[in-house]
Amino acid sequence: MNPVTTTFRQLEARASDRDKRAIEQRLDAFRARMPDSAARLLVQPQQSLQPTDLIIPEIPAEALSASTLQTALLAHGSLIVRGLFQPDALAPLLPVIDHVLASCNDFKAGRPPENRTYFDPPENLVEILPRGERELGNTRSFHRESGSAMCIEAPSVAECLLELYESRGLKSLLTHYFGQPACLSAKKWVLRRSRLPVAEAGWHQDGAFMGTDINSVNLWLPLNSCGGSTGSPGLDVLPQRLATIVSAEGAQFDWSVSTAQVTRDRGETAITSPQFNAGDAYFFDHFLLHRTQFGKHFHTPRYAIETWFFAADRFPKNQIPLAW
Secondary structure: OOHHHHOOOOHHHOOHHHHHHHHHHHHHOOOOOOOOOOOOOOOOOOOOOOOOOOOOOEEEHHHOOHHHHHHHHHHHOEEEEEOOOOHHHHOOHHHHHHHHHHHHHHHHOOOOOOOOOOOOOOOOHHHHOOOHHHHHHHHHHHHHHHOEEEHHHOHHHHHHHHHHHHHOOHHHHHHHHHOOOEEEEEEEEEEEEOOOOEOOOOEEOOHHHHOOOOOEEEEEEEOOOEOOOOOOOOEEEEOOOOOOOOOOOOOOOOOEEOHHHHHHHHOHHHOEOOOEOOOOEEEEOOOOEEEEOOEOOOOOOOEEEEEEEEEOOEOOHHHOEEEO
């Protein structure tokens, strides 16, 4: 059996104390570090952009490189890489996410987690968060309501994921893309299991709350088939290179964008809803306008992992960076 395939099947055999210390050290590495406002931005806010076809480029895994990623993101805002991960390597992650979410609920209810593999938060997280316990509590509540959890709350899961990412060359890829080492975000590294029925979610750009003076790449990784006719919700996307934050006029939140505005400015036909298979990777940055698909016709939860990476000199401090 492929060693990568066994990674999550042997998760409970890992030394959880060692994994927890590793995550704490990753957080400490950026505790006092501040972004460099003089460092080059890959996408200049407000820059003049040439019109491009409203498409999401797609490539096979073997064609992925720093240059193909850069070309796609700079021209179209996102890139689908088909088959970047083998489905059998990801299949054990579905019950892992179930266990993590159950452990988070147990903690909220005052019950000690049955297994520290699935909930053993780093001790220094609350010290690093600007508003301490209050911010941590609010973040956990937000995730519980949306069927998700911060990955670093389960350090052994987080360390396994980093090993999996590195086995597929992502650490080297992102180092070349950014021109320096990549870091991750504690608050935006998320394990997801969609709730059914799927409620309407707002269109948004993550830069609306992370800031635009950053260099970012998000790896959105579905663990089961979703979107299209699969019965599991995927993403609605405006496949266009944006270099500014779209107005929140008429939206529910100040960081979101109303559907009426998206369709008024660009037309309903501009919106695309790609179908994903388990192991496909969707890369985009903080300017991509997107939302979770919603509707009563979805009957299967979507499992996914969202991992935001940043350049080590251009990161959003408010999203709590950690070293890779």
